[in-house]
Amino acid sequence: MSDRHAGKPAHHNGGRTDRRRRRTGRARTAGLLTLSLLVLAAAGTGWFLLRLNSNISTFDTDGLSRERPAAGAGGQNVLVIGSDARTDGNDRLGGGRKDDTGRSDTAFLLHVFRDSEHAVAVSFPRDTLVEIPPCKLPDGSWTAARRNTMFNAAFSVGGSREGNPACTQNTVEKLTGLRVDHTVVVDFQGFSAMTEAVGGVPVCVPEDLYQGDLNPNRGSRGARVFRAGEQTVSGQRALDYVRIRHGIGDGSDIGRIKRQQAFVGSLVKKIKEKGFGPTTLLPLADAATESLTVDEGLGTAKKMVDFAMSLKDIDLENTEFVTIPWRYQGNRVAVRHPQAERLWADLRADRPRKGSGAPEASHGPGTPSPSAPAPRTPVSGTGISVSVRNGTTTPGLAAAAAAELRAHHFTVTGVGNAEERDRTTTVLTYGPGARSDAAKLARVLPGARLEPGDPPGLRVTLGADYRPPSSSGTPDPDPGSGRGEAEETGRSAADDPCSDLSYG
Numbered sequence: 001m002s003d004r005h006a007g008k009p010a011h012h013n014g015g016r017t018d019r020r021r022r023r024t025g026r027a028r029t030a031g032l033l034t035l036s037l038l039v040l041a042a043a044g045t046g047w048f049l050l051r052l053n054s055n056i057s058t059f060d061t062d063g064l065s066r067e068r069p070a071a072g073a074g075g076q077n078v079l080v081i082g083s084d085a086r087t088d089g090n091d092r093l094g095g096g097r098k099d100d101t102g103r104s105d106t107a108f109l110l111h112v113f114r115d116s117e118h119a120v121a122v123s124f125p126r127d128t129l130v131e132i133p134p135c136k137l138p139d140g141s142w143t144a145a146r147r148n149t150m151f152n153a154a155f156s157v158g159g160s161r162e163g164n165p166a167c168t169q170n171t172v173e174k175l176t177g178l179r180v181d182h183t184v185v186v187d188f189q190g191f192s193a194m195t196e197a198v199g200g201v202p203v204c205v206p207e208d209l210y211q212g213d214l215n216p217n218r219g220s221r222g223a224r225v226f227r228a229g230e231q232t233v234s235g236q237r238a239l240d241y242v243r244i245r246h247g248i249g250d251g252s253d254i255g256r257i258k259r260q261q262a263f264v265g266s267l268v269k270k271i272k273e274k275g276f277g278p279t280t281l282l283p284l285a286d287a288a289t290e291s292l293t294v295d296e297g298l299g300t301a302k303k304m305v306d307f308a309m310s311l312k313d314i315d316l317e318n319t320e321f322v323t324i325p326w327r328y329q330g331n332r333v334a335v336r337h338p339q340a341e342r343l344w345a346d347l348r349a350d351r352p353r354k355g356s357g358a359p360e361a362s363h364g365p366g367t368p369s370p371s372a373p374a375p376r377t378p379v380s381g382t383g384i385s386v387s388v389r390n391g392t393t394t395p396g397l398a399a400a401a402a403a404e405l406r407a408h409h410f411t412v413t414g415v416g417n418a419e420e421r422d423r424t425t426t427v428l429t430y431g432p433g434a435r436s437d438a439a440k441l442a443r444v445l446p447g448a449r450l451e452p453g454d455p456p457g458l459r460v461t462l463g464a465d466y467r468p469p470s471s472s473g474t475p476d477p478d479p480g481s482g483r484g485e486a487e488e489t490g491r492s493a494a495d496d497p498c499s500d501l502s503y504g
Helices: 002-055 151-156 165-176 188-197 235-243 253-274 278-289 301-309 339-348 397-407 435-442
Strands: 076-083 104-112 119-123 129-132 146-150 182-186 201-205 224-226 229-233 292-294 319-323 326-329 332-335 385-390 411-417 427-430 449-452 458-462
Touching: 002 278, 002 301, 076 165, 104 151, 104 165, 119 253, 119 339, 129 151, 129 165, 129 332, 146 151, 151 165, 165 182, 182 188, 188 235, 188 278, 201 235, 201 253, 224 235, 229 235, 235 253, 253 278, 253 319, 278 301, 385 397, 397 411, 397 458, 427 435, 435 449, 435 458
Parallel strands: 076 182, 119 319, 385 411, 385 458, 427 449
Antiparallel strands: 076 104, 104 119, 129 146, 182 292, 201 229, 326 332, 427 458
16 A cells, blocks of 8 residues: 555656646747747848838938028927929829929928927928028039029929929028928829828818819810819829819919818828827838938938837827918919018927917926917026117017016116118127027027127027017018918818818
8 A cells, every 4th residue: 555655646746747847848839939929020020121221212411501500499390392203103193204303292391399299380382482592413513592483493403303302401491490300202102102001091172173173284174083072082092182273262382282281181190090000100101111202310211110109199189280471472472571480480499389279388397388488497687788689670679678688687788770670580699708698598589599799798689580478479561462371370180171171
C-alpha cells in the first residue's frame, strides 16, 4: 500500500506538470504568434512609410526670400496651394495642354493656434492685386519686384510646368508679414484621390448646374451635371464642384471661394467622423502624397503624419474659414485696409479673430481679446519713456495709444504724426541698451515689430494694425466703392453645407 500511496503523488504531480507544460507551450506559441504579428505589422508600417516617402515631392526652398518675417507669438502657418498644373496626367482631369505653365487655382493660409485646438484658414482670391517680391527663376537668377499684379501670377513666375510654390510663399509673406512655416501644393489628381479615399464629401449646390456652366465657351446649356441640394461627390465631380464659378451667384471667384471653403469644411468633418485611425489615415495619406509637393520641412512621411496628428484635437466649431478683407477694383480684387492689417496682427499675436467663437482664455490666462489687445500679463512701464507717432491717416490713433501706455505707467514724452502716413504695421524702435524696455513695451502692443535704431530711448510708430483697447476697431479710411465685403463673419467646418454658398 505504501508503494501505491507513494506512487499516487508522483502520478498527480506528473499530470499537473504535463498540463503546465501544455499551457506553457500554448502561451509560448501565442506569444510567438503575437510577436510575429507585431513584427509583420511593424514591417508593413515601415513598408508603407517607405511607400509614402517615395510618393512625396519637395520644392527647392533656396527660392524663398532672403528677407523673411520673424516668427509670431505662437502657433504655425501653413500655406496650401491648389495647382492646376497639367503635368503627370492632370490634363485628363482639368483639360488644357500638358506643356501649360503651372498656375495656382486656389490658395489659403492655415493658422493653427498655439493651443492646437483652434485654426483659421484665410483664402486669397486669385485675382487679388498684390506685390510679388523678387523670386528665383529656374536659371538661378532673381526677378525684380512686381507691383499691382494678380496673386496667382506668383505661382507662374519662371514659366515651369510644375509652378513656383516658393514665389507664392514669398508673396504671402510679403502681403501678410507672417512667416509661413510650411507650404503644401495639391494638384488635380491629389485632390480627386483624397475625396475618393474618404468615400466622398457631402456638398450642397444652390441651384441646378449644366455643362454650359462648367464650360462657358460651350455655347449651349447642355445636360444637367449637378442637381440643386445636398449630395455626395468624389473624384472628377468633386473637382468640378470646387472649380465651377459660372451659373451660381455673380459668377465671381469670391463666390467660388465660399463653396471651396464649404467643401474643405465638409472634408474635415468627414475625416473627423471616420476617425484618425489607420483605416482612415493610411489610404488618405497614400492618395494625398502621390500628388503633393511640399517644402523640405515636410519632406518625409513621418513629418507629414506627425503634422496631421497635431490637428486631430481641433473641433469642427473651432475650424474657421474667412477670405482676406477685399473690395472690387474694376474687374480685379483689391485688399482692404486697415482690415487686412488687423487680421494679420491677430494671427501674428496668435489671438482669435473677433467672432471666431474661440474663448479668450484658450491660449492661457490674460490672452488679449480680438477687440482689445491687452497684454498677456500685467505690465509696469514705470521709469520707461516712449514717444508715440501716428503712421496712418486715422485721426486720434496716437492719442489713444498714449493713453493706453500711460495706463501701464509708461512715461509718454511726445505724441504726434509720423512723416510717413502709410504704415501698415506698428513698429517699436529702440536705441542702444533699450532692448529689454522694448520687449516690455511690446507686451502692451502684441504683434508690433521690434527694430533697433540709433537714437536713444523708445519710439512707437503706429500702423493700421493697431486697435485702441476701447473700441472694436479703427475707422476705415479706405471704404472703397461698389461691391465688396470689409470683414466677413466667416464659417466653421461645423456649419450647414448649404449656408452662405455664393456672393451676389
